[in-house]
Amino acid sequence: MESPSRTIEAISVRALSKSYEGVAAVAGIDLSVARGEVFALLGPNGAGKTTTVEILEGYRRRDGGEVSVFGLDPGRDRARLKPLIGIVLQSTGVDRYLTVAETVRMYAGYYPHPRPADEVIDLVGLSAKRNSRVVKLSGGQQRRLDVAVALAGDPELLFLDEPTTGFDPSARHEAWQIVRDLAALGKTVLLTTHYMDEAQQLADRVAVISAGRIVAEGTPDSLAGRDRVRPRVRCRLPGGVAAPEGFAAAPAADGFLEFAPDDLTAALHRLTGWAIDRGVELEGLQIVRPSLEDVYLSLTDPTASGPGEGAAR
Amino acid sequence: MSIGATLRQVGYVNKMFWRNPASAFFTFAFPLMFLVIFTALLGHGTVVIGGRPVHQSTYYVASMGAFAVITACFTNTAISMTFSRDAGVLKRTDGTPLPAGVYFGARVLHAVFVAVLLVVITAAFGRAAYQADIPGGATLLRFLLMLVIGATSFCALGFAITAAIPNFDAAAPIVNAAIMPLLFLSGIFIPLGDNAPAWIVWVARIFPVKHFGDGFQAAFLGTSFAWSDVLVVAGWGLAGLLIAARYFSWEPRS
Ligand SMILES: Nc1ncnc2c1ncn2[C@@H]1O[C@H](COP(=O)(O)OP(=O)(O)O)[C@@H](O)[C@H]1O
Numbered sequence: 224m225e226s227p228s229r230t231i232e233a234i235s236v237r238a239l240s241k242s243y244e245g246v247a248a249v250a251g252i253d254l255s256v257a258r259g260e261v262f263a264l265l266g267p268n269g270a271g272k273t274t275t276v277e278i279l280e281g282y283r284r285r286d287g288g289e290v291s292v293f294g295l296d297p298g299r300d301r302a303r304l305k306p307l308i309g310i311v312l313q314s315t316g317v318d319r320y321l322t323v324a325e326t327v328r329m330y331a332g333y334y335p336h337p338r339p340a341d342e343v344i345d346l347v348g349l350s351a352k353r354n355s356r357v358v359k360l361s362g363g364q365q366r367r368l369d370v371a372v373a374l375a376g377d378p379e380l381l382f383l384d385e386p387t388t389g390f391d392p393s394a395r396h397e398a399w400q401i402v403r404d405l406a407a408l409g410k411t412v413l414l415t416t417h418y419m420d421e422a423q424q425l426a427d428r429v430a431v432i433s434a435g436r437i438v439a440e441g442t443p444d445s446l447a448g449r450d451r452v453r454p455r456v457r458c459r460l461p462g463g464v465a466a467p468e469g470f471a472a473a474p475a476a477d478g479f480l481e482f483a484p485d486d487l488t489a490a491l492h493r494l495t496g497w498a499i500d501r502g503v504e505l506e507g508l509q510i511v512r513p514s515l516e517d518v519y520l521s522l523t524d525p526t527a528s529g530p531g532e533g534a535a536r
Numbered sequence: 537m538s539i540g541a542t543l544r545q546v547g548y549v550n551k552m553f554w555r556n557p558a559s560a561f562f563t564f565a566f567p568l569m570f571l572v573i574f575t576a577l578l579g580h581g582t583v584v585i586g587g588r589p590v591h592q593s594t595y596y597v598a599s600m601g602a603f604a605v606i607t608a609c610f611t612n613t614a615i616s617m618t619f620s621r622d623a624g625v626l627k628r629t630d631g632t633p634l635p636a637g638v639y640f641g642a643r644v645l646h647a648v649f650v651a652v653l654l655v656v657i658t659a660a661f662g663r664a665a666y667q668a669d670i671p672g673g674a675t676l677l678r679f680l681l682m683l684v685i686g687a688t689s690f691c692a693l694g695f696a697i698t699a700a701i702p703n704f705d706a707a708a709p710i711v712n713a714a715i716m717p718l719l720f721l722s723g724i725f726i727p728l729g730d731n732a733p734a735w736i737v738w739v740a741r742i743f744p745v746k747h748f749g750d751g752f753q754a755a756f757l758g759t760s761f762a763w764s765d766v767l768v769v770a771g772w773g774l775a776g777l778l779i780a781a782r783y784f785s786w787e788p789r790s
């Protein structure tokens with residue numbers, strides 16, 4: 224089969240929608256993923272991540288919108304798409320009585336141009352378990368085998384649906400390394416996760432999905448204007464001391480005063496100058512920028528009104 | 537079409553089958569065990585089949601052969617496909633370029649292979665222990681045709697019934713509820729003889745089990761072979777295939 228044109232992007236989605244029994248799970252989302260990009264779909268449980276990726280993989284039918292993966296419509300051209308993609312489902316299994324090597328070889332045999340099985344097994348770090356039966360693998364090792372099976376056909380594009388959910392921290396770091404290695408091989412990766420740090424560590428670009436909609440999209444550093452949001456100054460004043468003029472604000476729940484000055488340098492100078500003059504200690508003085516977690520929580524919290532507000536959490 | 541791919545897949549199915557020793561053991565042990573038990577309990581008289589007296593031990597060689605094939609093809613296929621479906625193996629396979637026909641074809645080929653092996657073992661055991669006749673010549677060829685068509689048809693019915701199985705826990709009860717009454721009503725466990733109640737005769741006539749069993753009797757007991765038996769069995773197999781094509785699910789149902 225001819226390889227798809229190099230010019231089209233790996234994934235392009237426009238106005239995708241999907242309902243289950245009249246309840247919208249995906250309510251009109253747009254996405255585009257370039258070749259060679261690691262793209263994270265970040266969102267809480269039930270946001271519509273699995274629905275979205277399984278439509279892209281060809282497992283589920285969409286209700287509306289346009290979807291293209293390497294220029295193919297997963298709903299219509301599934302057979303042509305299958306050799307080009309590797310799929311790690313959110314929950315999946317493999318036949319119990321084969322060894323790791325046999326399993327990878329079996330799946331490799333389904334593809335026109337497989338990657339050598341030993342290479343794939345090395346890539347996911349299962350070389351020592353090559354001849355172990357699948358039933359004997361730990362949970363983390365089984366997940367690596369899932370990735371190995373998805374890589375067996377040497378796909379251009381890899382879907383990873385919550386690849387590290389349930390992992391302990393060290394297993395998660397190892398899994399991240401595998402994804403980085405894949406990126407270094409030039410593979411396009413679409414991963415879903417509800418871990419902010421995972422998106423931050425791995426993704427070139429992140430889309431935050433909440434209740435079936437994309438609520439923010441960008442690089443992990445700039446997501447929702449995180450790089451442009453004004454930093455906040457926080458400190459606590461001793462009891463009975465009133466805030467200086469221009470810094471008056473109702474204390475937050477934890478007793479801290481918080482302000483987001485226009486000119487941080489000048490404001491800090493004034494504040495500390497005032498404190499030294501008075502002999503007042505500014506307890507717990509800190510400068511806070513919104514973390515990706517803040518942005519994420521505010522974006523996915525249905526009661527928050529926007530990223531600016533969220534940054535002031 | 538993809539003969540190489542199918543044979544390669546049969547190899548993997550075969551490996552998995554033998555590496556589950558409990559399942560493999562019982563697939564082979566059950567029919568022989570039943571053969572010994574039924575013959576010990578009921579095997580001392582004769583039964584009149586097609587106007588001819590037949591020794592009951594010989595009768596059971598034929599019917600346990602049929603039982604073995606039905607277990608290997610219908611029961612095992614339905615239960616193991618449900619297991620693979622609920623474990624997520626089928627969904628994963630469905631995400632690869634492997635044609636569905638190759639996957640199903642390999643399962644069927646392997647089940648037929650096991651079925652033939654079972655019949656050979658049952659017949660050899662029957663020959664050694666009960667002096668049963670072994671068919672030859674044209675009888676053998678007609679019998680092999682019935683065996684292969686029957687085995688394939690029961691596999692297709694095994695695929696079809698998975699559509700009615702909501703989850704793996706329900707697989708064995710549902711499959712047994714479907715097949716056990718038919719095995720009794722079709723004279724597999726207890727000969728129907730010539731004065732069975734009319735309704736049982738009708739049930740036996742409609743469903744494929746008795747027709748399949750009659751094919752075995754023609755081979756082992758020398759009763760007359762009826763092409764209509766082959767046709768009824770094949771018709772059920774075709775129906776199973778159509779139902780599977782329409783309702784088979786690659787994903788867990790819940
Ligand atoms: N097969 C299904 N049938 C009915 N509802 C579903 C189905 N799959 C998902 N949903 C619902 O759609 C919403 C989105 O689910 P999902 O795409 O699995 O989200 P995520 O992967 O982000 O956790 C959820 O409310 C979920 O309950």
Ligand SMILES: [Mg+2]
Pocket residue numbers: 269272273274313384385
């Ligand atoms: Mg999900």
